[in-house]
Amino acid sequence: MPARAIMFQGTGSDVGKSLIVAGLARALTLRGLKVAPFKPQNMSNNAAVTADGGEIGRAQALQARAARRPMTAHMNPVLLKPQSEIGSQVVVQGRVIGNAKASAYQAMKPQLMAAVLDSFHHLAADADIVLVEGAGSASEINLRAGDIANMGFAQATQIPVVLIGDIDRGGVIASLVGTKAVLAPEDAALIAGFLVNRFRGDPALFAAGMSEIAARTGWTSLGLIPHFPDARRLPAEDALGLPEHGAAGGQRxxxxxxxxxxxxxxxxxxxxxxxxxxxxxxxxxxxxxxxxxxxxxxxxxxxxxxxxxxxxxxxxxxxxxxxxxxxxxxxxxxxxxxxxxxxxxxxxxxxxxxxxxxxxxxxxxxxxxxxxxxxxxxxxxxxxxxxxxxxxxxxxxxxxxxxxxxxxxxxxxxxxxxxxxxxxxxxxxxxxxxxxxxxxxxxxxxxxxAETNGLAYESDVEATLDGVAAHLERHVDIDSILALAAEPSRRLPSTGP
The missing domain is CATH 3.40.50.880 (Class I glutamine amidotransferase (GATase) domain)
Structure with missing residues (x-):
């Protein structure tokens, strides 16, 4: 049976896309499915060495681990490693091809789509389902032309999208509804459902909010996900997440x-x-x-x-x-x-x-x-x-x-x-x-x-991934996500919005 795929995009950066994909990868793997994580384009200076001698973003390395399959450069075919405020090293299918300033990279993206699609279909050939993670915000319409990371990829493959909003940062109703408002109609039509992440408190207090989002967008509500405190035990990808200071140390x-x-x-x-x-x-x-x-x-x-x-x-x-x-x-x-x-x-x-x-x-x-x-x-x-x-x-x-x-x-x-x-x-x-x-x-x-607390680090990561999977099984309609996943198209993408 051909692999199906579904994409997870966010209303912004750091809304929890990477963790949700990792948790779903583990949950679906535990259900007996062969899962492949995929991110068309990532920007991170936290990278992992793959079994095929390349490098991918650390989040995709964690997702591969969650899916219990070896890392491969195809899981993150375009990796940008920032070297300055305006320029990055460009890694394609695990290999450095050069450096580019942001403006020059925008011109490169349409040519990179071929490598992205090649890697995606390579993974899909050996999977039951591919979980695709977008990058940044789905609503960055100023970058839509030539896009390979979000709606450009979704259009090229004609796979459905789940949009994730982060309630912890505030304004989640506006960010989800507003995303539909600014997207081109053909892009908005690919969004099939939404998730609200990092909720704290009584879920009943946001039931009306979930209904309002669904009514204003026409998208299916797929879950209100409570804050998962043990996420801190998993590797972070973004240096913005580094703590400024340690706790009061005493004699340590x-x-x-x-x-x-x-x-x-x-x-x-x-x-x-x-x-x-x-x-x-x-x-x-x-x-x-x-x-x-x-x-x-x-x-x-x-x-x-x-x-x-x-x-x-x-x-x-x-x-x-x-x-x-x-x-x-x-x-x-x-x-x-x-x-x-x-x-x-x-x-x-x-x-x-x-x-x-x-x-x-x-x-x-x-x-x-x-x-x-x-x-x-x-x-x-x-x-x-x-x-x-x-x-x-x-x-x-x-x-x-x-x-x-x-x-x-x-x-x-x-x-x-x-x-x-x-x-x-x-x-x-x-x-x-x-x-x-x-x-x-x-x-x-x-x-x-110093004394050690006997931490078995690798076992701790495994237990935490199992914990994320169990958390999502409780709070996300995973059966509906599986039902939404679709066989990807192989048609040639357009170069415009």
Whole structure:
């Protein structure tokens, strides 16, 4: 039987589309269906390495996990990784094809539709149902021409759309009804139903609101979804969701992550956020590094040289030197590791204009940004302590120098990575995802003098996905969603609205 598909779009960004698709993927998988998640276009600096050697947005990685199937680059064929306020790296079917400013990207979109449809039909060939997630807001009619992320994709495939509104931010009736008002009639006709997400309180108090939306739009009410507090236990995709500060820490070791503007892969700190034995802070520019920090982590960056400049503008370079003199530890991961060295060179302009800048000088290494991008899962041991780990590489650049003779990790294939200096006080490496490994995380917490709460992180994620699925089974008319899903069309899309 041919696969059916249904698309979930939002009245705006961060209305809960990703979590709802993940929960439905798990719920339908538990019902015995073969589910494939799909997002035509995503914008995120939180990415995952796929089994086929590409990269996709972290939300699609979580949805693949919810559907209990291997990640593939086809699940997110166009990924934009912002490098500046107006430009992004463009990844198509898992591979970087270049950089583009927002205006230039708008001109590229019609040509990218072919790759989007190719990936979609590739997934549909091996699924009972494809759950498609839109991007941003369905009502961005100023971007409708050439659209590949929302109504443009829905028109190209002729699949029905469920529109999601977020009542927690207010104005949900106006946002849902208003979306129909601004959409072209042929686009609005594809919307078959709506969901209202993140409700708090007595559902009876919004029954009239649900009826009013249905009456004014003609769409089917598919559910009023209560706020799901355990969503915080799942990886976040958007840096806007990072907490500004940790809770009051008392005597717990304070772990500070520098959240510079282009921070990437910050979801790797989620396991630390769920540990009770430390006080985890994500520090944004404008706040000094606390003098009582046990360790400062420089995370990955999508534009290392630009974020290094922002780090200096925030005065964090001075704070780091003071932190080091007090005996505090520093860990750099990927772009953060590059910043810790003596110099970073970008001779071919991989991240912007060609440049060569001085690093922080805390590790005796230098980095040259190169064309090739390392995308692979890795495992091995911490070189000094022989503690096993699993993680992944996702970077451009080669880093070498005297400090690399004391590598931070040794891979199972014999390769070595990273550097350690001053008796372990300063360290860095290219490996992401280290803290998801329960054994390594427990070892690392003990080295800080912290206790671990025995968190089994991967099992916790699985249990939370099961919890989301059960939550949606209670509050969403999943049978009606299945009934609305339709076999997609293979007709050629138009290039206009």
């Amino acid at each position: 070791p304070k772990v500070v992550v520098l959240a510079y503007p282009r921070i990437s892969n910050f979801d790797e700190f989620d396991p630390l956020r769920l540990e009770d034995g430390i006080d985890l802070h994500f520090l944004r520019p404008g706040s000094p590094i606390p003098g009582d920090a046990a360790i400062v982590i420089l995370p990955g960056s999508k534009a290392t040289i630009a974020d290094l400049a922002d780090l200096r503008a925030a005065g964090w370079d001075i704070d780091l030197l003071a932190h080091q003199r007090r005996g505090g530890r520093v860990l750099g991961i990927c772009g953060g590791y590059q910043m810790l060295g003596r110099a970073i060179s970008d001779p071919d302009g991989r991240e912007g204009a060609p440049a060569s800048v001085a690093g922080l000088g805390l590790l005796d290494v230098e980095t040259t940004l190169t064309e090739d991008k390392a995308l692979r899962e890795v495992h091995g041991t911490l070189t000094e302590d022989q503690i096993p780990f699993r993680g992944y590489e996702m970077h451009i650049g080669r880093t070498d120098g005297p400090a690399a003779q004391a590598p931070f990790v040794t891979f199972a294939d014999g390769r070595r990575d990273g550097a350690v200096a001053r008796g372990g006080q300063i360290a860095g490496c290219y490996v992401h995802g280290l803290f998801a490994d329960d054994g390594l995380r427990a070892h690392w917490l003990r080295s800080l003098g």
